[in-house]
Amino acid sequence: MSINEPPPPQRGLTGAERGPDLTDLEHQVADARSVPQKLLAAANPKNYFGMVKEYPAGIKQFLWLCLGILYPFWLLGVVIAWPVIIVLKAVGWVLFQIWWFCTGWFWKRLGGEKPSKERRAEIDQERAAKLADSNAQQYE
């Protein structure tokens, strides 16, 4: 056959073939960028104006106008967000250290697992005895 015809065009993929959509939380967990990288990406005009790229013609241009008006304030917000995020991360780090220290302390004290009923009764008894002892000492 010498008939020369264009090859059939490639078809796209359905939602099911593309696989499930990731949720916002899954995207956040999978995102391996550092905070400064994320902030720079947020300030990048391509990403900022690209957030409405799927909207139909007309609506998209109107949203671009709105986003353009808001862009200086957005940049200001990104600059303010930077130290705020650093401070919040530092506070979080301190809280984590305290919590982690406590976890380790309880772990060592309770033998690495939830104590059995007998062991719990024993611990309660010891604590009660100690309390009674200290009370007795106070009132002597």
Next chain:
Amino acid sequence: MRLLPRRRSGATLSVTPDRPFLPTESITATVTLDEPLDDVTDAQIEIGYVNTYTYEWARNSTTDLVGPTSAGGRSDAKDWVSAGDAPIVFAGGTLAAGTHTATVRLPSWSPGTSDPAIAWRARLKVERKGKSPEAEAPFTVVVPAPDPLPTETRLVQGERAMANSIRFEIVTDALAYRAGSVVRGTISVTPTEPVTKSATADVRFYRPQVSHPLEKPPSPVIEWFSRPHVTVAKDLMLAQGVTTEIPFELTLPADASPTVEAVHNSIHWWVLATITYAGMTGAIERARREIVVYNA
């Protein structure tokens, strides 16, 4: 009525012969130019189809209890899919006034004209310095029976977790039908759980529009059911483990659009069988068998 008069394009296009075309047939397009065009670098007649499909322009990426939802976020898009072209012969960079003809062969993979997915057009494509005239003419493509005929099609059942107590088998006397013909077959139902209620069996055509755009996010399936549905059995007492066979007969619309698979969406035909148990809380069990519809 238009606010401003349409700008005269200076070119008209017509397609001969004036009848529906089959894939692999040749189309002769005639362009009539009112004025000569100069500075032309390339001129050709292009055929192709306008693919109308739905997509999701406001996608909800958060997951609800029932899965991702996008109420109102659906929109129609029209994209041009080219299916071949033929050059218009001219000399000296000037396309003379008058008529020019070109013959384009429809590719063997051409999908049939389908409402609303596929609208075939022949277009004039001129590359030149300055404004190039626009002209297009619609035509219809009808598809013949698939060759070879399909020997197996999909049977889909058990899609609903809350109504999944019947094993279905839907057998039709053929797998490919011409538009307007009668689809005869049998539904075999075997309940897998104890049955306490009587049931009604209905059949209808199901024609889902599956969106699979190349770039835009796909929309959920647009469903269409033939109406009215045909009730094939009433007050049916089914029993667990017992297979009941119900014959049915359904007529395809004479102007049914054929089964098509375009670039950005597909429209398939199915025979949908439902078993509705009596009462307010009766479950609606459903299964469907795909058929191929052609119209030439």
